[in-house]
Amino acid sequence: MKQRKVFWGLVVAWAGLMAPGLAQAQADSPALEACLQAWGNNHPFGSRPTYRTLATSVKVFGRGPSTADREVTDTPALILVNPGVNVMGASEIELLNPNGWYCLRSAVNVMGGMDIKLHCRARLASASGGTTVWGGDNAAKGVTVMGAITVERVGCPDT
Structure with a gap:
């Protein structure tokens, strides 16, 4: 009897540890689905893709860590x-x-x-969607107020 309680206690503990990851995956799902849909049938990931998450930073007046993958x-x-x-400064990802x-x-x-x-070869x-107020936003979608978001291709072979 005691072994059964320990077993179910371990099962409940494991489920509690797994729940945050499952909740995060469910929260990520609409974003991932939108991107996969934007790529159409050209992506190699199938209907249940594995992915990783890149954390970005908050920069205010140019202060804060940079983000790079x-x-x-x-x-x-x-x-x-x-x-x-990014608020009132320059930021680079x-x-x-x-x-x-x-x-x-x-x-x-x-x-x-x-x-x-x-x-250059990345997608x-x-x-x-994006919203721009008194600013420019080329190719990247986001919220821009009195500023600009630009995408620059790097690592391309010289042609």
């Missing part, structure tokens, strides 16, 4: 880029995996410039 994979990798926030399929959850840029450096899709 420099991991190079041998096969296509789906990477969910969490929201980047480096997405440098040539086999990276980057899903940009969103970007928020207020009175500043956000530059996304994307490897980028946005999980959300």
Whole structure:
């Protein structure tokens, strides 16, 4: 009898540890689905893709850590880029995996410039539409107020 209680106690504890990851995956699902839909049938991930998440930072007045994904994979990798926030300064996000399929959850840029450096062979899709007020937003979707979000291709062979 005591062994049964211990067993079920372990099962409940394991379920409690797994629940946050499952909840996070469910929260990520709409963003990933939007990006996969944006790529159409051109992506190699199937209907239940594995992915990793890239945490971004908050920069205010140019202060705060930079964000970079420099991991190079041998096969296509789906990477969910969490929201980047930039307020009154310059911010840069480096997405440098040539086999990276980057899903940009969103970007928020207020009175500043956000530059996304994307490897020449990498792919980028946005999980959300964009809103721009008194600013410019080329190719990246996000919320921009009196600023600009740009995407710059890097690592391209000279032609």
